[in-house]
C-alpha cells in the first residue's frame with residue numbers, strides 16, 4: 001500500500017483552508033517517517049504512551065495531536081511537546097493542562113470536545129456543562145490552557161443525514177462560542193470534525209480540521 005499516494009489523494013479532495021491530521025495510531029513510526037519525508041507535519045495519536053514513543057523516535061518538527069481521551073494524571077508526560085489536545089472534556093482536565101503548561105512555561109493548545117453523538121460511550125461536554133464551566137471562576141483564571149476551538153465525533157452510522165445534523169450542531173456551538181465568549185480571541189478558530197468515513201460531510205458543514213486514519217494508513221487491527 002502506498003501511504004504517500006493515499007495522503008495525497010485525501011489532500012486533493014479537501015480545500016486549502018482545511019487542515020489534515022494524519023491519524024497514525026497503532027501504526028509503526030516508519031510509516032509516519034515516510035509521510036514526514038513527503039512533507040506532512042501533522043499527526044494524531046490516541047494514547048499517551050504511543051504519542052510519547054513516536055515523539056521520541058521521530059523528527060522534532062512534527063506537530064503531535066492527541067486525539068483520544070486524556071487522563072488528568074497523564075498530562076504531565078506530554079505537556080512539553082504536544083501541539084494540540086483535541087479531547088478536553090472536563091474542567092478538571094483543563095485545570096491539569098493549565099498547571100502543566102505553567103510548569104513548562106508553555107501555552108498548551110486545546111479543543112473542547114462536545115458530545116454531539118447519540119452514543120452513550122462518546123466523551124465530551126454537553127452544552128449545559130460547557131456553559132457552566134465557561135462562567136466558573138476556575139475557567140476564567142487560567143492562562144496556560146489555550147482553547148482554540150471545538151472537536152466532536154459523529155455517531156458511527158451509515159445514515160449520513162444523522163451525521164450531517166450532528167456536524168451542523170457542532171458548527172453552531174462553535175459559532176455561538178465564538179460570538180459569546182471568544183470574539184476577540186483570534187486563534188479560537190478550529191472546528192475539528194470528520195474522519196475517514198465522514199470528512200466530506202464534515203467539511204460541507206464547516207469543518208476546518210479533519211482527522212483521517214484508515215484512508216491513509218489502511219485498516220487498523222482493533223485496539224483493546
Ligand SMILES: *Cc1c(COP(=O)(O)O)cnc(C)c1O
Pocket residue numbers: 023025046067068153194195196197211212213214215
Ligand atoms: C481513530 C480516530 C480517528 C481516525 O479514524 P479513521 O476512521 O481511521 O479515519 C479520528 N478521530 C479520532 C478521535 C479517532 O480516535
